[in-house]
Amino acid sequence: MIRFLAEYFGWLTDPSLVLMQLLSGIAGAMFLFLVASGLSLIFGVSRIVNFAHGSLYMFGAYFAYTWIRVLAGSPGQFWIMLILASLTVAVMGGVLEVIFVRRIYRADPIFQLLLTFAFVLVLSDIAKIFWGAEGKAVPKPGALAGSVKIFGAPFPTYLLLVVAAGLGVGLILWIVFYRTRWGRLVRAARHSRDMLAALGSDVPRLFTEVFMVGSGLAGLAGALVAPIVTAAPGMDASIIIEAFVVVVVGGLGSFLGAALASLLVAELKAFGTLVFPAISIVLAYLVMAVVLIFRPWGLFGRREE
Amino acid sequence: MTPVLEVGGIETFYGQSQVLFGVSLRVRPGEVLTLLGRNGAGKTTTLKSIMGLVQPRSGHIRYRGREIAGLPPHKISRRGIGYVPEDRIIFPDLTVWENLDVARRPPRRSVSEGVRWTEERVFDLFPQLRPLALRLGGTLSGGEQQMLAIARTLMGNPEFLLLDEPSEGLAPLVVQMLLEQLRKLKQTGLTILLSEQNLEFATRLSDRACVIVNGQIRYDGSMQELVANETLRRAFLAV
Numbered sequence: 001m002i003r004f005l006a007e008y009f010g011w012l013t014d015p016s017l018v019l020m021q022l023l024s025g026i027a028g029a030m031f032l033f034l035v036a037s038g039l040s041l042i043f044g045v046s047r048i049v050n051f052a053h054g055s056l057y058m059f060g061a062y063f064a065y066t067w068i069r070v071l072a073g074s075p076g077q078f079w080i081m082l083i084l085a086s087l088t089v090a091v092m093g094g095v096l097e098v099i100f101v102r103r104i105y106r107a108d109p110i111f112q113l114l115l116t117f118a119f120v121l122v123l124s125d126i127a128k129i130f131w132g133a134e135g136k137a138v139p140k141p142g143a144l145a146g147s148v149k150i151f152g153a154p155f156p157t158y159l160l161l162v163v164a165a166g167l168g169v170g171l172i173l174w175i176v177f178y179r180t181r182w183g184r185l186v187r188a189a190r191h192s193r194d195m196l197a198a199l200g201s202d203v204p205r206l207f208t209e210v211f212m213v214g215s216g217l218a219g220l221a222g223a224l225v226a227p228i229v230t231a232a233p234g235m236d237a238s239i240i241i242e243a244f245v246v247v248v249v250g251g252l253g254s255f256l257g258a259a260l261a262s263l264l265v266a267e268l269k270a271f272g273t274l275v276f277p278a279i280s281i282v283l284a285y286l287v288m289a290v291v292l293i294f295r296p297w298g299l300f301g302r303r304e305e
Numbered sequence: 306m307t308p309v310l311e312v313g314g315i316e317t318f319y320g321q322s323q324v325l326f327g328v329s330l331r332v333r334p335g336e337v338l339t340l341l342g343r344n345g346a347g348k349t350t351t352l353k354s355i356m357g358l359v360q361p362r363s364g365h366i367r368y369r370g371r372e373i374a375g376l377p378p379h380k381i382s383r384r385g386i387g388y389v390p391e392d393r394i395i396f397p398d399l400t401v402w403e404n405l406d407v408a409r410r411p412p413r414r415s416v417s418e419g420v421r422w423t424e425e426r427v428f429d430l431f432p433q434l435r436p437l438a439l440r441l442g443g444t445l446s447g448g449e450q451q452m453l454a455i456a457r458t459l460m461g462n463p464e465f466l467l468l469d470e471p472s473e474g475l476a477p478l479v480v481q482m483l484l485e486q487l488r489k490l491k492q493t494g495l496t497i498l499l500s501e502q503n504l505e506f507a508t509r510l511s512d513r514a515c516v517i518v519n520g521q522i523r524y525d526g527s528m529q530e531l532v533a534n535e536t537l538r539r540a541f542l543a544v
C-alpha cells in the first residue's frame with residue numbers, strides 16, 4: 001500500500017512540482033476556454049454543433065506560422081500576428097457561414113453534423129496542401145522566450161502571457177455579452193431568432209457575425225498555442241474532443257460553465273499525467289460521463305424546456 | 306380610401322397541409338380591424354404570413370402600395386409593421402429594459418417627432434412595467450408579459466400593428482386594463498390588425514371585423530352588424 005502511494009503520489013511531497021502542474025493546467029485551460037467559448041457561442045445562437053471548430057483552431061496555428069513569416073523583422077510582429085491570425089480565421093468562419101452553414105439552419109440536425117464533419121475532412125486536406133504534413137514551428141517572441149521563477153520554480157514566461165490573454169479575452173467576452181447591445185441581440189437570438197427578426201433585427205447578418213467571433217476565438221487560441229506545440233495535422237481532432245468535453249460539462253451556451261469546465265478538464269489532464277500518464281484524458285471523459293448521467297444539460301447550462 | 310394593408314388571395318401551407326385558402330382583407334389607415342375565428346381557423350397563420358414568418362405560396366400582400374410578400378421578416382418590420390405574437394415570446398434571460406432595447410429602431414421619416422417611442426413613453430403607457438425594468442423577462446406574470454410584448458414592439462416605431470389574441474389567458478381585470486391601453490394606442494393613429502376570439506374585447510376596440518372559418522374569410526363588414534346578427538354569429542363563431 002505504502003509502495004503504491006509512494007509510486008503514484010510521491011510528487012505530492014514536492015510543492016514546486018505541484019505548483020508547476022497547477023500553473024500549466026491553468027495555461028492549458030486558457031486554450032480550451034477560448035476554443036470552447038467560441039464553440040458554445042456559435043451553438044447557443046445557431047444550434048449548430050460545429051465539428052469544424054477544431055479545424056479553425058488548427059488554421060489559427062498555421063496562419064500564425066504564415067503571418068510571422070510575412071511580418072518577419074517588423075517590430076511587434078508577434079502581437080500583430082496574433083491579431084491577423086485571429087482575423088483571418090474569423091473571415092474563414094464568416095465565409096463558411098455565408099456560403100454553406102446558413103442554408104441548413106432549419107435542416108435536420110443530422111445534416112448539420114454531416115456538413116460540419118465534411119468541413120473537418122476538407123479543411124484538413126486543404127491545410128496539408130498549403131502547409132504540408134510536417135509540423136511548422138512558430139518562434140516565441142524574444143521577451144517571452146525565457147522563464148520566470150515562481151516560488152523558486154522556473155515557469156515559462158510565455159505561459160503567463162497565455163493566462164493573461166485568456167483572462168483578458170474572458171473579461172472582454174463578458175462585457176460584450178452582458179453590457180453591449182450586440183450582446184443583448186445575441187442573447188435574444190439564442191431564445192428566438194424569429195421574434196428578433198420580427199422586431200427588425202437583421203438576424204442573418206447577426207448569425208454571420210456570431211460565426212466570425214466564435215471562429216476568431218478558435219483562431220486566437222490556435223495562434224497562441226502554435227509556439228508551444230508547432231502547427232501540425234491532427235491538432236484539429238485533439239482539441240475538438242476536449243472542447244466538446246468542456247462544453248458538455250460546463251453546459252452549452254454558458255461562458256462561466258465553459259471557463260470552469262476548461263479549468264477542471266485542464267487540471268485533470270495536468271495532474272492525471274503525474275499519476276496515470278497513459279490514461280490522463282480518460283479522467284476528463286469520466287467526469288463528462290458522470291455529468292451526463294446526473295446533469296445532462298451541464299453544470300451551468302439551462303435545462304431545455 | 307386606399308388601404309394601408311391589402312392582402313389578396315393568399316394560400317399558406319405548413320408542409321403539405323393547406324391552412325389558408327385565398328384569404329383577402331384590407332385594413333384602412335387608422336382603423337382597428339379584427340380578425341375573428343375559432344381555434345385553428347387560421348388567424349395566427351394569416352398574421353404570420355403578413356409578417357413573413359411563413360411564406361404564402363400564392364397571393365399578394367401590399368403594404369402602402371408596395372408588395373411585401375417574400376421579404377424576410379426584418380425587412381417587413383423595417384417597413385413599419387410591428388408584430389406582437391400570440392405566445393408573446395419575451396426573451397426570458399433579458400431584463401425588461403433589455404427586451405425593450407433589442408427592439409429599438411429609429412423611426413421612419415414619415416413618423417413625426419411627437420410620436421417617437423422611447424422607454425419613457427412606453428412606461429407612461431404601461432406604468433406597471435416601470436418598476437420591473439431590471440427584472441428578467443422570464444419572471445413576469447402573463448399580463449406583464451403581454452404588456453411588455455406590446456411595449457417592445459412599439460420600440461420599433463411601427464405605423465401598423467399585428468396583434469395576435471392579446472387578451473388570451475389574462476384575468477378579467479388585466480384584460481380591462483389592456484383594453485384601455487390599446488384604446489390609447491389607437492388614438493395615436495396607429496393602424497391595428499387584431500386577431501381575437503373574445504368578441505366582447507374586439508367590439509370595444511374595433512370598427513370592422515373579418516371572420517375566418519377554416520382558412521377562408523366568411524364575413525367582412527361592420528362590427529355592429531356582426532354582433533347584432535345572431536345567425537351570423539352562431540354560424541361562424543362559438544358564441
Ligand SMILES: Nc1ncnc2c1ncn2[C@@H]1O[C@H](COP(=O)(O)OP(=O)(O)OP(=O)(O)O)[C@@H](O)[C@H]1O
Pocket residue numbers: 319324342343344345346347348349350351391502
Ligand atoms: N407549425 C404548424 N405546422 C402544421 N400545422 C400548423 C402549424 N401551425 C398551425 N397549424 C395548423 O394550422 C391551422 C391554423 O392554425 P392557426 O394557428 O393559424 O389558427 P388560429 O386561428 O390562430 O387558432 P388559435 O385561436 O388556436 O390561435 C390549425 O389547423 C393548426 O393545427
Ligand SMILES: [Mg+2]
Pocket residue numbers: 348349350391469470
Ligand atoms: Mg392563433
